[in-house]
Every structure is written in C-alpha cells, then in structure tokens.
Amino acid sequence: MTMTSKKMIPQERVSRCIRGIKPDKLPIVVINSNTFMCLYYGVSVEDYVSKPEVCADVNIKFIKEFEVDCDIVATGYILYGAGPELGVKWEFAGNNFPGFVDVPIQSEADLDKIKVPSEPSGYFKNYVEAIKIINQAVGDTYHLKASFLGPFSLVCFLRGIEETLIDMIMNPDFFKECMKLCSEISVFLGKNLLSTGLRYPILNEIFLSPGMMNPDTYHSLVAPYDLEVQRRLGPGIAPNSFAFMGIPNDQESKKADMSLFKAFFGVGESIEAIKEATRYRAAGFPFPAAISGRALNSWDTKMILSFLNDALDYLINKEGIYPSISLSSVQADTVDKASDIAGKIKAVNAFRDEYAL
Amino acid sequence: MRDILREIADKLDSCDREKIVEVLEDVREALAERFTPNQILENGLLAGLSRVGAKFKAGDVFIPEVLIVARAVHGSIDIMRPLMTQGEIRYRGRIVLGTVKGDLHDIGKNLVGIMLEGAGFEIIDMGINVPAERFVEAVKENNAEVVGLSGLLTTTMNEMKTVIDLFKSEGINTKIIVGGAPITQEFSEKIGADAYAPDAVEAVEKVADLL
Numbered sequence: 001m002t003m004t005s006k007k008m009i010p011q012e013r014v015s016r017c018i019r020g021i022k023p024d025k026l027p028i029v030v031i032n033s034n035t036f037m038c039l040y041y042g043v044s045v046e047d048y049v050s051k052p053e054v055c056a057d058v059n060i061k062f063i064k065e066f067e068v069d070c071d072i073v074a075t076g077y078i079l080y081g082a083g084p085e086l087g088v089k090w091e092f093a094g095n096n097f098p099g100f101v102d103v104p105i106q107s108e109a110d111l112d113k114i115k116v117p118s119e120p121s122g123y124f125k126n127y128v129e130a131i132k133i134i135n136q137a138v139g140d141t142y143h144l145k146a147s148f149l150g151p152f153s154l155v156c157f158l159r160g161i162e163e164t165l166i167d168m169i170m171n172p173d174f175f176k177e178c179m180k181l182c183s184e185i186s187v188f189l190g191k192n193l194l195s196t197g198l199r200y201p202i203l204n205e206i207f208l209s210p211g212m213m214n215p216d217t218y219h220s221l222v223a224p225y226d227l228e229v230q231r232r233l234g235p236g237i238a239p240n241s242f243a244f245m246g247i248p249n250d251q252e253s254k255k256a257d258m259s260l261f262k263a264f265f266g267v268g269e270s271i272e273a274i275k276e277a278t279r280y281r282a283a284g285f286p287f288p289a290a291i292s293g294r295a296l297n298s299w300d301t302k303m304i305l306s307f308l309n310d311a312l313d314y315l316i317n318k319e320g321i322y323p324s325i326s327l328s329s330v331q332a333d334t335v336d337k338a339s340d341i342a343g344k345i346k347a348v349n350a351f352r353d354e355y356a357l
Numbered sequence: 358m359r360d361i362l363r364e365i366a367d368k369l370d371s372c373d374r375e376k377i378v379e380v381l382e383d384v385r386e387a388l389a390e391r392f393t394p395n396q397i398l399e400n401g402l403l404a405g406l407s408r409v410g411a412k413f414k415a416g417d418v419f420i421p422e423v424l425i426v427a428r429a430v431h432g433s434i435d436i437m438r439p440l441m442t443q444g445e446i447r448y449r450g451r452i453v454l455g456t457v458k459g460d461l462h463d464i465g466k467n468l469v470g471i472m473l474e475g476a477g478f479e480i481i482d483m484g485i486n487v488p489a490e491r492f493v494e495a496v497k498e499n500n501a502e503v504v505g506l507s508g509l510l511t512t513t514m515n516e517m518k519t520v521i522d523l524f525k526s527e528g529i530n531t532k533i534i535v536g537g538a539p540i541t542q543e544f545s546e547k548i549g550a551d552a553y554a555p556d557a558v559e560a561v562e563k564v565a566d567l568l
Contacts, residue, residue, distance in 0.1 A: 165421040329511065332512060
C-alpha cells in the first residue's frame with residue numbers, strides 16, 4: 001500500500017499539498033461566512049456573535065457535514081477586535097450581518113482615547129471563546145485558521161476607510177501614529193488567538209487589495225507595521241497579510257501578486273489568472289483552484305464542476321501542483337439559497353472524492 | 358499672466374499634498390479675480406478631477422489620490438456655494454446613488470460619485486442600506502435621470518433586482534446602472550439593469566451613454 005492510498009486526516013492532506021507532495025485526495029479549503037452558517041443551521045446573527053457556544057457549534061457542524069479540510073473559522077468582522085469595545089459603532093442591517101457606521105477617531109485629539117486592551121472583552125472575547133471550543137473539538141484533525149486584524153485594517157475601523165486613505169497622503173505623521181497604536185492592538189489580538197491553541201492565525205488586512213493603493217505606498221507606509229506584528233508574534237506564526245502587493249521594487253512580483261489575488265479568491269474564475277499566479281503562494285495555503293462567492297451563488301453545479309475540472313487538470317498535469325479546491329466565500333441571503341449552496345458544496349465534495357490523482 | 362484656473366487643474370492633477378493644500382486659496386483668488394463659480398468649477402476643479410480620473414483608469418494613481426483630490430474639489434465648492442445662484446451650475450444630468458438595502462459598504466459608491474461629479478453630473482447620494490422604496494422616492498423628488506445601485510456583498514446583490522422590479526411596477530422609466538464587487542455583466546442583464554460598470558471610471562462612460 002502506497003502512502004497516497006492510505007486515507008489521510010485533513011491536516012495531513014493540506015500539509016502535503018503545501019509541501020508539493022501528492023495527497024490521497026485534494027483538500028477542500030473554505031473561507032466560510034457567518035451568513036451561510038446562520039441561515040443553514042437556523043441560528044440568529046445576534047446569537048452567533050453573542051454566544052460563543054452557538055458560534056462554535058455551527059462552525060463544527062459545518063466542518064463535519066461538508067467534510068472540508070481547511071476552514072477559516074468563526075468569521076465575522078464584528079468579532080475580530082474592532083468592535084464596541086474599541087469604540088467602533090456597528091449597525092445590524094435587519095437580520096444581515098452588521099457593518100460599522102461610526103468611528104471613534106474623528107480627529108488627532110481622539111487618538112489618546114484608544115487604549116490597547118489588557119484582556120479580551122465584548123465580541124472579541126466571544127470570538128476567542130468560540131475558537132477555543134472549535135479547536136478543542138476538531139483542531140487535531142482539521143486544518144483550522146482564524147483571522148485577526150492587521151494594523152492598517154484596525155486603523156480603517158477606528159478612523160474610517162476614506163479618512164485613513166486620505167491621512168496616508170495628507171497627514172502621514174498622524175497616519176503613522178495610528179498605525180503604531182494599531183500595531184500594538186494587532187499584537188494583542190494575535191496573541192489571544194494563539195492562546196486558543198490555533199497554530200497559524202491569519203494577520204488579516206481585510207481592507208487591502210491590489211489596486212487599492214500604490215504598492216510602493218503599501219511597502220513604505222503599511223508593510224513595516226505588518227512585519228513588526230509578525231515579528232512579535234514569532235517567526236512563521238502569522239505569515240499572511242493578504243495584501244498581495246508583491247515585493248518592494250519588483251514590478252513583476254506586483255503583477256504576479258495581483259494574479260495570485262485573483263486566483264486565491266476566484267475573481268473572474270480565470271484559468272489565465274491561475275496560469276499567471278502559479279509561481280507564487282499565499283503562505284500556509286496550498287495553491288488554490290478557487291470558486292468565488294459570486295460563482296457559488298450564481299453558477300449551477302455543472303458549471304462549477306466544469307471550471308474546477310479544467311483548473312485541476314491544468315494545475316496537476318501541466319504545473320505539477322497539488323492544489324486545494326477553494327471556496328473563497330460561502331455566503332447566502334435566504335434559507336433557500338443556503339440550501340442550494342449546501343447542495344453545491346456537497347457536489348464539489350463528491351467531485352473531489354472522484355477526481356483521480 | 359497667471360492662468361489661475363489652469364493652475365488649479367494642474368495642482369489637482371499632481372495629486373501632490375503640498376499643491377492640493379493650495380487649491381482652496383487659489384479658488385478664493387480666482388473668485389477675487391472675478392471668475393464665476395461655474396468657470397472655476399468647469400475649467401479648474403472638474404478639469405483637474407477629470408484628469409485624475411483618467412490616471413485612475415490607467416492605474417497611474419489609486420484610491421487615496423482620488424479621494425484627496427475629491428476632498429479638495431468639495432472644499433472648493435463649499436467656498437463658492439454662497440455665491441452660486443440657482444441654476445448657475447449646468448449639470449449634464451442628475452443621478453441618484455446608493456448602496457442597496459442590507460449592505461453597509463460605501464467606498465465603491467463614493468468613488469463612483471466622485472467620478473460622476475468630476476464629469477459634470479449632479480449626485481444625490483442616498484447613502485447605505487437603502488430600501489427600494491427610497492430610491493423610487495428620491496427619483497421622484499429630484500427628477501433624477503439615472504439611478505446607480507452599489508453592492509459589495511454576494512448576499513445583497515439580489516436586492517438590486519428588487520429595486521429594478523419596483524421601478525418597473527411603478528411605471529418609472531429611469532435608467533438603472535449597477536456595480537460592485539460581485540456584480541457582472543451577465544448578472545446585470547439577468548436582473549434587467551440598463552447598464553453595468555465594473556469600476557468607477559467606466560461608470561461615467563456608461564452613465565453618459567444612458568443619457
């Protein structure tokens with residue numbers, strides 16, 4: 001019996017793909033969303049964010065029911081640390097997940113009001129508790145990840161996205177003061193995620209994407225703070241910021257990272273983007289054959305599987321890569337849509353089981 | 358002789374912090390030199406904003422640069438506002454913009470608004486989480502010619518169909534353009550939108566086509 005005919009646990013499957021070694025079958029990586037889980041499992045958004053046991057329960061159910069190998073758990077921006085506990089005002093839009101509508105740093109004088117927490121509280125405390133429960137239940141089998149906010153994204157939550165982007169140019173000294181404070185908060189958030197037993201949290205710069213700002217601006221004004229947070233958490237602990245801004249002074253890498261962004265999130269579901277991105281990796285993840293949230297919502301199952309088949313055939317046969325099948329955003333707006341998407345995910349799972357490596 | 362309106366446009370186009378800061382004072386000087394608000398707006402402010410829009414489309418500048426230029430333009434308009442008489446500003450059209458119900462994201466919508474203003478359109482910004490009925494009310498109250506619907510979430514994109522269906526059921530023929538991260542041309546056609554724009558710059562072209 002060869003190594004690859006033995007059934008592997010999800011962690012091993014993911015690890016082998018990251019290292020370029022053939023697994024028993026390709027792993028499924030999911031960036032799950034609270035909207036889907038709340039609707040599919042019949043829990044309210046309020047309970048999801050307020051009751052760690054409820055949040056944990058639906059995440060564990062999802063992982064087991066859909067047999068995913070790697071899941072980014074307990075998703076929900078309100079949970080990530082920039083909540084009312086830091087003075088950010090959130091608004092729940094009906095039964096939808098909330099968005100932030102008012103910020104505590106309206107001027108430079110407000111910066112002193114923001115303190116680095118000494119212990120988790122509010123929604124973030126619920127988040128930490130939920131992750132602990134999930135990790136204890138399934139963390140020795142499944143490859144689990146969770147996000148904590150990076151400094152730039154924290155500044156955006158505390159100051160507002162537009163004001164932050166304007167400050168970068170018009171008031172760079174103030175911007176740097178904000179980033180310095182938020183680096184401390186980011187380290188606090190990351191350490192608390194590590195306290196759950198989760199090994200490799202994601203430093204999530206959720207408000208960054210290629211094309212949002214000049215990559216040179218990112219490298220001079222944002223990257224130093226991300227790197228500092230990563231350094232303080234320990235080498236290799238939180239390798240990602242998902243900025244996809246390439247390497248400083250390397251135009252080619254910036255273009256390639258744009259392609260990797262598209263490949264990672266399934267933007268446009270393009271084999272061309274996949275081809276351009278294959279030389280690069282998001283640290284801690286296998287190379288993705290990704291379906292976007294939009295496609296998962298609007299494509300029928302046949303179209304989804306057809307794209308995945310083409311992507312896998314290319315990556316495995318032409319590039320020699322063992323990718324993950326990535327569902328980069330699992331969202332739903334109604335119970336019926338959640339059921340529909342559940343069916344598609346199970347179809348993807350069945351396809352994955354049958355795909356001969 | 359100093360061409361102050363051209364200077365205003367050039368300073369905005371530079372996206373340089375030091376020069377942007379000077380624009381407000383330049384606008385005051387232009388008013389003192391008896392330029393009308395409309396002349397300053399068209400030949401100085403919007404001329405500069407339009408050039409920045411072209412650079413944004415080409416990928417030469419990014420969102421922060423567009424925002425600082427827009428901020429300077431809006432600040433300049435605030436200076437001129439007391440001197441503007443009714444109907445002095447000749448707009449190319451009136452657009453109602455909003456993020457659909459259930460969605461609290463606005464940066465994409467705001468960028469579209471900036472670009473449309475730069476192109477000479479009047480914007481009625483409804484904000485975020487806007488129910489379909491409010492779009493209809495806004496169009497009726499303002500005689501708007503186009504409605505722009507924005508959404509970032511996969512879960513709220515179907516709300517755009519709700520808005521379009523409501524306009525149809527009320528017999529209102531206002532053109533509707535849609536956009537946002539999860540939106541595609543195919544989706545926009547499926548829900549009966551009149552146009553789709555993948556980015557803020559193309560939104561301007563599509564709106565102009567609709568009018």
